[in-house]
Amino acid sequence: MKTGKHHIDSLRDGRTVYLNGEAVTDVVDHPAYRHAIHSVAHLYDLQAAPENHELMTFISPSNGSRVNRCWQLPRSYHDLVQRRHALTAWAESSYGFMGRSPDHVASCLGGMVMGIEVFENYDTTRAAALLDYFKYARDHDLFVTYTIVNPQANRAKGASEQADAFLAAAICDEDHDGITIRGAKMLGTSSILANEVLVTSIQPLKPGEEAYAFTAAVPMNANGLKILSRKSYEAAAVSEFDNPLATHFDENDAILYFDDVKIPWERVFIVRDTDMCRAQFHDAPTHVFQNYQAQIRLMVKLRFLLGLARKIAEVNGITAFPQVTETLGQLAAQTTMVEGMVHGMEAAGVAWGEYFVPNKRMLYASLVLTQTLYPQVLNTVRELAGGGMMMLPSSAADFANPEIAPYIHKTQQSPVADSTDRVKLFKLAWDAVGSEFASRHQQYEMFYASAAFVTRGHAFRTCDWEGATGLVDDFLSRYDLPEVAP
Secondary structure (H helix, E strand, C coil), X not given: CCCHHHHHHHCCCCCEEEECCEEECCHHHCCCCHHHHHHHHHHHHHHHCHHHHHHHEEECCCCCCEEEHHHCCCCCHHHHHHHHHHHHHHHHHCCCCCCCCHHHHHHHHHHHXXXXXXXXHHCHHHHHHHHHHHHHHHHCCCCEEEECECCCCCCCCCHHHCCCCCCECEEEEEECCEEEEEEEEECCCCCCCCCEEEECCCCCCCCCCHHHCEEEXXXXXXXXXXXXXXXXXXXXXXXCCCCHHHHHHCCCCEEEEEEXXXXXXXXXXXXXXXXXXXXXXXXCCHHHHHHHHHHHHHHHHHHHHHHHHHHHHXXXXXXXXXXXXXXXXXXXXXXXXXXXXXXXXXXXXEEECCEEECCHHHHHHHHHHHHHHHHHHHHHHHHHHHHHHCCCCCCHHHHHCCCCHHHHHHHCCCCCCCHHHHHHHHHHHHHHHCCHHHHHHHHHHHHCCCCHHHHHHHHHXXXXXXXXXXXXXXXXXXXXXXXXXX
């Protein structure tokens, strides 16, 4: 069974990462990534603990070894719920702040395999390659991330209309050994923490853009793959006390540039088919299954923010204020709504061949609601905290200065906590809702499932309009203009 040490060792693979103008030779020990890597390692140590075997793992049908339940393809409602318990436990390990944990793209690949007939109707050889890769990734418990969006550039134009034909990753060569790709993809969230990356396009492609229409799996240390890291919030953290979330859970994001990266055919699942790039997500249950995982994680994250809001109210001594009780009640209802949506997706789930998948209509409804809900929750926490998150010691080092420490203890008062615990809570609150790390999370939660107009379009297309308008038509049919006497 994969452990944290196994994962850490697997990242010492010679991958090419750039940060602050320099190449990073070993991400494992680098101050920009080391704590996040150990947070991921902790996920694997959780599953390896004997008391968690049944909760977190299942027996691989290939070789009888235990692997994480994120690779499990549910065949019943019971399987789906059992898998959710495992995903919840992983999300709780990072309090929901690792949006691209290993279970996300495992869910994406699982959705593709549950809809394997879509790939078989396209090309049986490519379908067989996908099945083989899924089994390999599952049995080695790989951390796979993905890059499925093109660089923004001129968004009024398609990939083939950009000034540089190889701005977005495209096939630049093809032979009997495989394909070669050149160009960039985003957002490589967690790519520095992962073993491999699934490269494809979720954005619509049109005829003439076949070079951009491929799906393939690439090791993070592939020759020619360059990982261009964004600023590290972990490296910028003053200390664990001052930035507790950024210190441990900055999963990082990156542009991935494929500088003529050769991909063998056994790792290529779609090649030069624009409609198949769409079908892999929406004709198979892929998009539903991967976003179902994301809603489970967000459910945990909202519980954390709810608990943070309650703690702030308690520390400020305002819990009994009627308006605060009302605010916390509203926040509790919103959090419970998301939990109810997750349970509803499962209870209203449907059979997909031999498998059982969450309800698509409820999933998309939840995506639409939570995209706008998350900023509202952050704003509610801000309102409850008031100026308490700003009027804090500059850093933990202030407590060690005997000249100013007495003033900290005098001014950071609370009816239920000492000054250290009060500052500790509000430092956490700021890192959750106001810091640069927190701002990135707000942006992530608003856009990880795509822009709001896209998710609303999914909700529109999957709505039972016939049932809704049928109720109106039924009522309209019961009456008419009154008869008028001659």
